[in-house]
Amino acid sequence: MSIIIKPLTVLFCLLLVACGKYGPPLAPEYFSPMPVENLQVSASLDGVSFRWEAPSSDLRGKDLRSIDGYKIYKTEISKSKREDSPAVKKEHLLAVIPDTHLEELSQRRKKVLAQGGSARKLKPLDQLIHFEYTDKQVKPGELYLYKIVPFNQGNVEGAAGTLVKVLFRGDSSEVSLQPAGRIADSLY
Numbered sequence: 656m657s658i659i660i661k662p663l664t665v666l667f668c669l670l671l672v673a674c675g676k677y678g679p680p681l682a683p684e685y686f687s688p689m690p691v692e693n694l695q696v697s698a699s700l701d702g703v704s705f706r707w708e709a710p711s712s713d714l715r716g717k718d719l720r721s722i723d724g725y726k727i728y729k730t731e732i733s734k735s736k737r738e739d740s741p742a743v744k745k746e747h748l749l750a751v752i753p754d755t756h757l758e759e760l761s762q763r764r765k766k767v768l769a770q771g772g773s774a775r776k777l778k779p780l781d782q783l784i785h786f787e788y789t790d791k792q793v794k795p796g797e798l799y800l801y802k803i804v805p806f807n808q809g810n811v812e813g814a815a816g817t818l819v820k821v822l823f824r825g826d827s828s829e830v831s832l833q834p835a836g837r838i839a840d841s842l843y
Contacts, residue, residue, distance in 0.1 A: 686713050688722050688805035690816025690835075691786075696801075698828030702791040703799070703821050709756055709784040710805055714813065721807040724753040727788055728815075730800040749790060749801075756783035793823045802835070 691707040698704070705727070713719050729749040756779040764774035793799065802815035815835050822829040 681715075683809055683811045685715050686721065687807055687811045688713060688719055688813035690814045691725065691803050691805060694803065694817050694819075694832065696819050696821070696830050696832065698821060698823060698825070698830055700825045702789045702793050703801070703819075703823065703828070703830075704787065704789040705801070705803065705819075706785070706787045707803060709754055709779070709786070710813070719757065722754050722757055722805055723807055723810075724751055724805070725786065726751055726804045726806055726812065727790075728802050728804065729790065732798040732800065746800075749792075750788055752786055752788055754786070754805075756780070759783055793821075795824055796822075798822050 689710040689712050692710055693706075693708045695706045696703065707725075709719075709722065711719055727749045728746050730746040731744045733744065760777060760779045764777055767774040767777065790799075790801070799821045801819040801821065802817075804815045805813040807813070817832050818835050820829075820831045820833060
């Protein structure tokens, strides 16, 4: 009898110890990046310029572990023949800006660990978390909507926290930043 009980006891103990604390499986969207940070927009005769910083966390609020870049979407809103309803052209992908700051940070951490140091407090290099883009394909008098959406591996898009509304008039353009959910209310 003890021949059977000993192996069962050992097996039970192994299963008990090996049983980690795991949560329910999460969809890939939960690991997508938070919206870009510190978005700044300006307009000049050259076009509409955007500056932003990389997000530091994912949609769960945990440290960001993966980011491939940013997609900048643009929608042109033109006047229709009817005064009370503008004609909205389809949103299109304007640009894709790559982001390699997490890859670089991972490489620096590996080097520090290989040298016997502590990599825990390493932060991304400042110049790698700042991004900019200028849309030069703008026409005076036109109304544009923009959004910058971070994405990670598998092309999983994060959230666009802010939408940018621009009535382009060169240096005297009207630029407004609005929370993503409220743009429809103030569009017209």
